[in-house]
Amino acid sequence: MDYAISTEEFERFRRLIYDESGISLGEQKRSLLASRLSKRLRDLGFATFSEYYNRLMEDPASDEFTRMLDLISTNKTDFFREPKHFEFLRDRILPELAKAKQIRIWSSACSSGEEPYTIAMTLYDSVQNPSEWDFKILASDLSTRVLARAASGVYDEERVRDVPPEVVKRHFLRGRGSSVGNIKIKPHLGQIIRFRRLNLMDDHYPIKSPLDLIFCRNVMIYFDRPTQERLVNKFHRYLKPGGYLFIGHSESLQWVKHPFKALAPTIYQKER
Ligand SMILES: C[S@@+](CC[C@H](N)C(=O)[O-])C[C@H]1O[C@@H](n2cnc3c(N)ncnc32)[C@H](O)[C@@H]1O
Incomplete structure (x- = not known):
């Protein structure tokens, strides 16, 4: 279950994320933010977004800050995307x-x-x-x-499913033994x-x-x-x-x- 985020809490997170990463979250991203950060709040034992915010503000250079930004950003990518x-x-x-x-x-x-x-x-x-x-x-x-x-x-073999086999052969090593199913860049x-x-x-x-x-x-x-x-x-x-x-x-x-x-x-x- 996601934690509830108040309008004020959302505004504070939104401003923080914008200032640090340039990522601009519109009002429609409120539930997305709540769902991406809820697990982190739970893991850290916080009851509200304000508690988590205060923790982040204690040390903006901390690993926790980086971790929070990691959870917010979208990392979707592919080999040969937009060829x-x-x-x-x-x-x-x-x-x-x-x-x-x-x-x-x-x-x-x-x-x-x-x-x-x-x-x-x-x-x-x-x-x-x-x-x-x-x-x-x-x-x-x-x-x-x-x-x-x-x-x-190292990637899951599935990631190169659409890459031509000869390209895969030239540039990747296929995993063996316990690494079967993985491929590694040469x-x-x-x-x-x-x-x-x-x-x-x-x-x-x-x-x-x-x-x-x-x-x-x-x-x-x-x-x-x-x-x-x-x-x-x-x-x-x-x-x-x-x-x-x-x-x-x-x-x-x-x-x-x-x-x-x-x-x-x-x-x-x-x-x-
Ligand atoms: C959707 S991925 C794009 C990956 C790749 N360029 C592509 O087109 O497949 C967007 C990446 O931008 C990164 N990102 C977001 N804000 C950033 C910032 N302020 N500085 C550097 N990278 C940032 C995210 O961490 C994420 O990995």
Whole structure:
């Protein structure tokens, strides 16, 4: 059974979550919030949302705070989700960089890792001599729980059901013995990815060299328009001239002021 949440309690949680993660919860998300946090209240022995709130406010830098945000965020993802972006990477971006043989990519809301591993597979499978290339992918998320899964590189076999078998063979190891039913990413993919926790709401990101491509897919949908605008303009600063930004297919920058050139509904380019 879910705990009851008063209007005032909902407002306080809503404000806290917005300030910390940019996630904007409308009034219609009240029961969703109550149901996602109820188990946590029960486990911690709290009787009301106010008690839990007070505990969170005691130390906003605590693990409990991260845990609460983990419970709120939606982590749905897939290998080769929205495949047009990977085709664009293969057909347009990589040929443009063929001389330099270097690419820097940021998967900025990477969830459990399917997105950065798909990027890595695309890189290896699209160029002639991958060993001659310098590939680097930064994969980040707010949630430490999903990041831990991502870094482990272990998935249920079901997750690659729709991935072509030859791709699975090249890039995954099938579990044996007690690991039957699991698959694991091969080391060559893991080697080019660095996972770290990073909040998109931060004013600055710990990224020193300019990027060729930023993936920011299926997270902006949870942000309000001013937050989206700030974010997209920040991304612009971290891209090389001519660099690209991919957003999710259900997202749009139509109402957001930004300096990018729109190449397709979800593909943007910084001026050269
Ligand atoms: C629905 S998943 C999208 C995963 C992947 N990009 C995709 O399209 O398949 C959204 C992710 O955004 C993350 N997220 C939410 N707010 C964030 C923030 N402020 N900073 C970084 N990541 C955030 C969530 O933890 C979640 O893993």
